[in-house]
Amino acid sequence: GQQLNQSPQSMFIQEGEDVSMNCTSSSIFNTWLWYKQDPGEGPVLLIALYKAGELTSNGRLTAQFGITRKDSFLNISASIPSDVGIYFCAGQPPLHGSGNTGKLIFGQGTTLQVKP
Amino acid sequence: EAQVTQNPRYLITVTGKKLTVTCSQNMNHEYMSWYRQDPGLGLRQIYYSMNVEVTDKGDVPEGYKVSRKEKRNFPLILESPSPNQTSLYFCASSLRTPGTFGGAFFGQGTRLTVV
Numbered sequence: 001g002q003q004l005n006q007s008p009q010s011m012f013i014q015e016g017e018d019v020s021m022n023c024t025s026s027s028i029f030n031t032w033l034w035y036k037q038d039p040g041e042g043p044v045l046l047i048a049l050y051k052a053g054e055l056t057s058n059g060r061l062t063a064q065f066g067i068t069r070k071d072s073f074l075n076i077s078a079s080i081p082s083d084v085g086i087y088f089c090a091g092q093p094p095l096h097g098s099g100n101t102g103k104l105i106f107g108q109g110t111t112l113q114v115k116p
Numbered sequence: 117e118a119q120v121t122q123n124p125r126y127l128i129t130v131t132g133k134k135l136t137v138t139c140s141q142n143m144n145h146e147y148m149s150w151y152r153q154d155p156g157l158g159l160r161q162i163y164y165s166m167n168v169e170v171t172d173k174g175d176v177p178e179g180y181k182v183s184r185k186e187k188r189n190f191p192l193i194l195e196s197p198s199p200n201q202t203s204l205y206f207c208a209s210s211l212r213t214p215g216t217f218g219g220a221f222f223g224q225g226t227r228l229t230v231v
Contacts, residue, residue, distance in 0.1 A: 006158070031215035042120075042206050042222030043159070048215050088158055092215055102147060102164040103174060104214045109158050 006089050006107030014115050019076040021087060021110045028069040029091030033104075034061075037086045046087075047074070079114050086111050118143050122207050122223035129197055129230055137192045137226050139207030145221075147210045148190040149174070150182065152203040153225075159206065165190055166213075197230040204228075 006023045013019060023032070031050055035043035047058050049065035049072060056063055062075045072089055089107040120141045129135055141148065149164035151174075161174025165184040179201055181193040190209075194201060204227050210220035 031213075033215055033220075040225075042208070042225055044222070045220040048220075050215065090159075090214070092213065102149065102166050102172060102213060104149065104161050104164075105175070106151075106158040106160065108156060 004089060004091060004105055004107040006110055008110060009108065010111040010113070012113045012115065013079055015079060015081060017079055019079055019083070019112060020073060021089075022071060022073040023089035023091070023107045024071040025091060025105075026070065027093060029105075030069075030094045031092040032063070032065050032072040033090040033092075034063050034072070034074045035088045035090060037088065037109075039085070043088060076112075079112075081114050081116050084112060084114050118221065120207055120209050120221045120223040122205075122226050124226060125224060126227050127229070129228070131198055131230055132196050135194050135197060135228075137194075137205060137207075137228070139190045139192065139209075139223060140188050141190075141209040141221070142188065143209065143211075143221070144187060145209040146187070146212050147214060147216075148184065149208050149214065150180070150190070150192045151206045151208065152176065152201075153206060154203050162192070162205075164214075197228075199230050202228060202230050 034047045037043040047063040052069045054065040060077045086109045088109050095101045123138045146167045150162040151159040153159045160176045163182040165171045207223040210216045
């Protein structure tokens with residue numbers, strides 16, 4: 001089946017630094033989603049991207065839907081301790097070239113640790 | 117309060133003993149889905165449902181069944197659990213598709229151990 005390669009696997013950064021993570025695939029997606037998961041909780045949707053080339057921000061978070069529809073990145077600016085958690089990308093594959101299926105493919109996750 | 121409720125939160129069972137994990141949402145969402153989360157593998161979709169009586173397989177459906185008889189409930193059934201189904205399970209719902217921003221919710225998770 002389709003797979004998403006998410007990198008890096010983990011990051012340990014200083015508070016105030018910017019963070020960048022990305023996801024790539026060999027197949028195209030119609031929608032890219034970015035989630036954050038805190039320990040003991042379910043994932044929370046941070047950003048949704050619907051069109052190739054789209055750049056969307058949510059506070060200190062910025063994400064882009066790659067032009068080829070096979071990749072996406074998430075940037076976090078000026079990290080703070082509460083940014084700690086696991087970040088997942090997820091993509092919705094197209095339904096026979098157009099429209100969306102209900103399928104959702106997740107990346108393996110990026111674990112972020114922030115040192116105060 | 118808008119929420120997705122899973123029960124139970126924790127379950128230890130024996131191989132072969134049928135079990136059901138319930139999932140309920142109170143937001144009138146059309147789309148619901150089940151995932152399992154295993155270390156290093158991220159989340160993998162088991163089954164999803166686009167609406168009542170409409171279900172389809174995700175990436176890892178083997179060994180699981182679902183039903184969607186009413187909009188609010190989407191139970192996950194393990195007819196004959198095996199140890200490789202030990203995992204953390206999440207139910208999720210959203211308005212129409214998983215990418216409906218502002219209307220996508222996950223439950224708190226069910227940690228299942230099969231011995």
